[in-house]
Amino acid sequence: MISKSTIDKVYETARLEEVIGDFVQLKKSGSNFKGLSPFTDERSPSFMVSPVKQIWKDFSSGKGGNVVAFLMEHEHFSYPEAIKYLARKYNIEIEETEQSNEQKEQSNERESMYLVSEYAQKYFSEILWEREQGKAIGLSYFKERGFTDETIKKFELGYCLDQWDAFTKAALDKKYQLSYLEKTGLSIVKQDQSNPEKKRTFDRFKGRVMFPIHSMSGRVLGFGGRILTNDKKAAKYLNSPESDIYHKSKVLYGIYFAKQAIAKEDNCYLVEGYTDVIQFYQRGIQNVVASSGTALTSDQIRLINRLTKNITVLFDGDAAGLRASLRGIDLILEQGMNVKVCTFPEGEDPDSFAKNNDYEEVVRYLKENSKDFIQFKASLLMKEAANDPIKRADTVRDIVNSIGKIPDRIKKEIYIQECAQIMNVSESVLFNTLAQIGKKDAAEANKKSKPDQQAFNVVKNEPQQQKVDVQYELERQIIELLLLYGDKDEEFEDLVLKENEKGDLELEPESMEAKVFEKIYLDLQEDEIELTHNLFRDIYYRIMEELNEKENFSINRFIADLDQDLAIEISSILMDEEKYMLHQWERKDIYPKDKKIGISQLVSETILTLRCYLIKKRIGSLQERTLESEGGNSETLEEIMNYIQLNMLLNKKLNRVLS
Template sequence: MISQQTIQQILGRIDILDIVGEFVKLKKRGSNYLGLCPFHNEKTPSFIVSPGKEIYKCFGCGKSGNSISFVMEHEKYSYVDALKWLANRYGVEIEETFVSDQQRQQYQTADSLFIINGFAQQFFADQLFNTEEGQDIGLAYFKERGFREEIIRKFQLGYSPERRDAFTKEALSKQYTAELLVKTGLVANRNDQLMDNYRGRVIFPIHNHSGKVLGFGARILKKNDRAPKYINSPENEIYLKSRILYGSYFARTAIDKADECLLVEGYTDVISLHQAGIENVVASGGTSLTPDQLRLVKKYTNNLTIVYDGDNAGIKAALRGLDLALEEGLNVKLVLIPDGEDPDSYVNKVGASKFTQFVNENKKDFILFQLEVALKDAGGDSIKKADVVNKMAETISKINKAEDFTKQQDYIKQTAEILKIEETGLHSLVNKFIRDRIATQERKMPFEEARAHEENAKQAEATNYDDATFNLLFKDELQEREVARILIEHGVKKWNDKKLIAEYILEEIPDESLIDNAEVILLIAAFKELMQSTPELATKNYFIYHPDTKLSTLAVSLLNFPHDQSDRWKSEFSQNSGFQQSLFQQSYEDFMRAMRKDNEAELNNFLKIDEDRSDVEVDSAIMYLKLRKIKRMLLENQADLEKPHTTEELYMLHQTHEHLKKMEIELTRNMGAVVIK
C-alpha cells in the first residue's frame, strides 16, 4: 500500500486543470473551464472543471469526480495505479507500507521483475535497430511483414541475437540476479549454465494497462521442427496470462471512443490493424477467453466483436469462451476473415477502409452462428440435434442480467424457429438450466447467509411505502446531504469568535440519531475524529481525495455543481417556488449557453461566486434537523397517546404534544416555510 505521507504529497501537488487539460481542451468560462466530455461523444461542450473545488462534472452524461477519479476513469486505472501515475507525473517518490514481510517480498519481487523487463525491452530494441544481425534478420522480418518503423517503435518490438548468452551476460553485468532473470523467462538454467531463452527470435513486449512490460512473446525465425513457433514468458508475480490482452495499453482510448473492442488472435494482427489506423483492437493470444480478460474488455465497452480466421480452427477458437462472454453481459458479434486470410494479411491486402467495411457488413450474431455451426455438424442425426437443442438452451440461459431479459426472449424465439421446435418447450428448457444454476449456487451459499437473504426478501415484500412516505424520505435524504455538504465546504470557517462552523454543527448534532443516511453518518464520524486529532486537515480536499471511496464519492457528489446559487436561480428553481420542469430546462439551456459564450453579464444572472451564505445555510440545515427531531417526537408521543393511560399520564402526554407543536411552529416560522408535513 502507498503510505499516507506519499498520498498527501501527491494531493499537495495535484492541479486538476493540469491533469484534465492533458486529455481535454479546456476554455475558461467565468471562474471555471469548459470542454468536450472525454467520456461520451458530444459536439456541444458540457464538461465543466472547477479548479476552486478541484472537481469536474459533465452535464451531458453525468460523470463527475476529482483528479484521481478522472485518471482512474479515463485511463482505466485502479486507485493505486492512478496514484502511482500522478506520483510519477509530479516527481513524488513513492513510499509504501506493508502489512507483512511476505507481502513486502512480493511487492519487491514484482518491482524487480518490472525493472528487469524494462531493461530487456531496451536491450532487444537496441539489438534490432543498432546491430548488423538485428537489422539483417529481425528488422528485415518485420519490414517483410509490412511494418513501418514508427509502428515497430510504438510497440517496442525487438530482436534477441543468436549468441548463446548475449542478454544473460549483459544483464548479469548490470547486477541483476540470476534467480530473478530465470523467473522472468528471459534466461534459462540448463545444467547449471545460464543462457538466453529467446535467442534468434523477434520479440513482442506485452504491456500492462499503464505501459509497463509484463512479459514477452518471442517468435522463431528459422525453420526448426523441434522448437515452438512462439515462446511466452512463464507465469510469475506480474505475468498472469489469463488476465492479459495483448495491445490493451495501446487500444484502451480507441475502444472507449468507438464503444467497441475488436478481438483477434495474434500479435501481428494487432500491430497491422493499428498501423492501418484501426486501433480499437486487442489479441487473446490464441487461447480460450477467460473471465478476467472479458472483464478487462468490459472496463472499456460492452460491445465485443471477434475477428478470426475463417478456417475450422478459427471458428472453434472463436466459439470458445462464448458462455463466459454472455455471463459478463457483453454483446458479442463474430466476423470470419475469408479466403484463408487472417486479419493481418487481409488488412494489408484490401486496406483499412475496405477492412472496416467488411467487418461492419459481416458481423454475425454469435449465438445464432453457434447454432448454425452446430446444426451443420449434426447433419441429419436426431441424437446430435437433441444435443444441439440442449446446448443452445444452456447458452441462452447464460444471458442472466435483468436488463437483457428482452434479448433472451428474442434468442428463444429465433432459435426455436431455426430448430423448428415449439417455442414454449425451448423456453421451459432455458428456465430449467436457469433453475439448475441457481440451485447449484444456493447449495454453495452458507446456511446463515441463505436465511438472511430469505428474511430480507420477506421484509421487502411486507414493506408498502406510499408516495408521501417516499417523498418525505427523499426530502430527508437531501437535507442530510446538505448538512454533509456544509461540513465539507464551510466546516473550517468561523461561526463566531469562539468556534468553527464544524464545531457548532457537531455540538448541535451530538449523535447520529437524527441522521439516517449511512454515508453521511460515516462522514460526520470522520469529521469528529479529525476535529479531535488534526483539525487543520478538515478541508474539502481531505474528503474529495479520501482513500475511502464512499467518502470521496459522497464529497464529489455534494460539491459537483460548480457554482453557488444566485437569487434568480433560487427564486426560479427552489422547491418552495413551485418548480416547473420546462422552466428549469429553458433556464439550464440559457445557463449553458452563457457558459459557452463566456458572457459575464448573463452568467452573473445565475452565479454569485463570491457570495458567502454559509451562515444562512448552517442555520437552515440545523433548524431542519431540529424540526425533524421534533416531528419524530410528535409521532412517538401520538403513538403513546393511543395506548391506555391514567388521567395524569394522559395530561402529561397532551402537555408534551402542545409544547412540541409550539416548538415546531416557531421553527417553521423562522425558516419561512413549512418543510415537513
C-alpha cells in the same frame, strides 16, 4: 512506500487543470473549465474541472475525483503510479519510507523482476535495429508483415539472437542477477550433468522475434516469441512462464496501447494474436486487444469491463473449432457485458484483412458484419443442425444455456423472443427450458446475484415509480454544506420552544453567531440525530475532526488524505451544482441562485427539514404501536399528539402548509 511528505507535496504542487489539460481540451467556463468527456463519445461538453476546489466531474459517466483519481481512471494507474507520474511532471523528488525487511524483500524481488524484463525489452529492440542478424532476420520479418518503423518502435518489438546464451551473458555482464533472469523465464538454468556444481544457461527465446507484453500501466510483464524457422519440434509461439509479475490468464496483449481508445469508443475488439492487434492499430483502429491464443478468462474480461461494457470478438474466416470458441464467450455474458461477433471472409484473418484494406473499408466491414452474439450463435448452430431433430434439440439447449448466463432479466426475455423466431420453436418451450436450467444452477446463481435466485419469469413492462430516499438526500446536503461552508462564520436564527400567554407552545427565534460546522454539530447533538448512511457518517466525522483541528480548511488537502471511494463521493457531491453551468442559462436570461446568498438560511432549513422528516417517522412508528395494542395506550397517544403539534410548528416556520 512513498513518504507522506512526498504525497503532500505532490498534492500541493499539482494543478488539476494543467494535468487534465494534457489529456482533454479544456475551455474556460466562469471560474471553472469544461470539455468533452474523455470517457464517453459526446458532442456537448459534460466534463467540468474546478481549479478552486481542485476536483473534476464527468456528468456523462458519473466519474469524478481529484487529480490522482483522474489519472487512475484515465490512465489506469495504481495510486503509487499516479503519485510518481505527478512527481515526475512537477520535478518533485520521491522519498521512500522505511519498510520492514519482509516488505523490502518482496518489493525488491518484484521490482528486480520488472527491471530485468525492461532491460530485456531494450536489449531485444537494440538487437533488432543495430545488429546485422537482427536486421536481416527480425526486422525483415516485421517489414514483410507490413509493419512500419513507427509501429515496430511503438510496440517495442525486438529479436533474440539465434545463439544459446547471448542474452543471458549480456544481462549478467550488466550485473543483473541470474536468479531474476530465471524467475522471469528469460533464461533457463540447468545443472551440468558432467559437473553437478556447475550450471548451464540458455536463452528461452533463442532465434525468435519478440513481442513484449505490457501491463495496464505500461510495465513489461513478460514476452511472446515467434520462431521463424520450420522446426517442427519447436512451438511456433512461446510465452514467458508464470511468475510473480506475469500471470497469463490476467493479461491482455495490447491493453496498455488500447485502453484510452476502448474507453473513448466504448467498445473493445478482441482478437487472437499479437500481429492481429498490431495490424489493426497501425490501420487506425486502436481499441483492440488479444487473448494471446489462450482461452478467454474471467480476469481478462474484467480488465475490459473496467473500460467498456461492449466487446466485439473477431474470428478468422476459416477458423477451425468456431463452435468451441463460441462456448468461451459465455464467460463474457456472465459478467453482464454486450457481445458481438464478426467473422472475416474465408482465407482472411484480422491481420491480413487490416493489411489489405484501408481504414474506411475496415471500419465499414466491421460495422456491417458485427452481429449480436446470441443471434449469430442461434443462426449458425441451427444451420449445422439442419434436419437432424436430436441436433436441433441440443442446439436449443445450448442457446438457452448461453441466454441463462445473462444477468439482466429483460435482456433474457428479448433474446428468448428473437431466438424463438430464428429456431422456429415456441417461446413457451424456451422459457420452460430456461426455467429448468435456472433451477438446476440455483445454488451457483444464488452466489452471483439475487435476481437470478429464482426460476426465470417473464418480465412485465409495468412502470415503477422511483422512490426518493428523503433522509439520504438531506444527509448528502449536510455533507455538502460542511464541505463548502463549514469554516464560515454566519448569524443564525435559532428556534426555542416556549409557552405563550395562552399556554400554547410556540417556537421563538433567538439570534446566535457561530461557524456553520458548529451550528450543524450542535443541532444534531441536541436532537440526538446520527447520520444513518455509513458513507456520509464516515465523511461527517472526518470533516468535523478536520474543521476542529485545523484553522484553515482546504478541500483539496482534505480529499488527499481520503481513500479513493470517499474522495470520488465527495467530488460528486461538490460538483453536482456545477452541471447547471453546462446549460449556459445566462444566454436564456435565467440566472440560477447562488447558494452563498443565504448560507445560514440554507443550513437552518436543511436541519429543520431533517427534524420534520424524523418526527414524521417517529409518529408513524408510534401509530403502529397503538394499532398493535388493543384500545391503544394513553401515554403513546399523548406522545403522538405532542409530536404532531411540534411538526406543525416546524412546518409553519418552513412556510409549509400541512393537510
